[in-house]
Amino acid sequence: MECFPSKSVKELQHYLKERGELTFSNCKKIELIDLCNYAAHVNIEVDPDGLVEDREEVLRTKLCVNGRTLVNPQLLDATGDMSLLTSFSIFDIYNFLVGHEGFPHESLREYHKLEGYTMFKDGYIICLSSVKYETPG
Numbered sequence: 224m225e226c227f228p229s230k231s232v233k234e235l236q237h238y239l240k241e242r243g244e245l246t247f248s249n250c251k252k253i254e255l256i257d258l259c260n261y262a263a264h265v266n267i268e269v270d271p272d273g274l275v276e277d278r279e280e281v282l283r284t285k286l287c288v289n290g291r292t293l294v295n296p297q298l299l300d301a302t303g304d305m306s307l308l309t310s311f312s313i314f315d316i317y318n319f320l321v322g323h324e325g326f327p328h329e330s331l332r333e334y335h336k337l338e339g340y341t342m343f344k345d346g347y348i349i350c351l352s353s354v355k356y357e358t359p360g
Contacts, residue, residue: 227259235259285307301352
């Protein structure tokens, strides 16, 4: 483990910047040290190509479905009321994923290796909320 308290603010910021766009503006040195310790603890690797992706462009690409751009879900008012959801079962989810190009039957056998599952297991999913999403004309 690195000794972050002995590093300068610039070195700490460089360490964080190498690991992606971690937010550290207006942070005091002690806060930067905490962020660096956390990044080291969760083993955030250095971005291999050294490029920082344009988040807006990535988001815009992901929200484009069948030539239509969806509204950013973060801008919608969400609720914890799951009664808005239609009734579905694990079989509906499985059938949807099997019919989707990105999830062949073989990979679903090892669902515990899927990114969504590992993010949930690792605690990145804090709460679920639903949004009534109106389909435009």
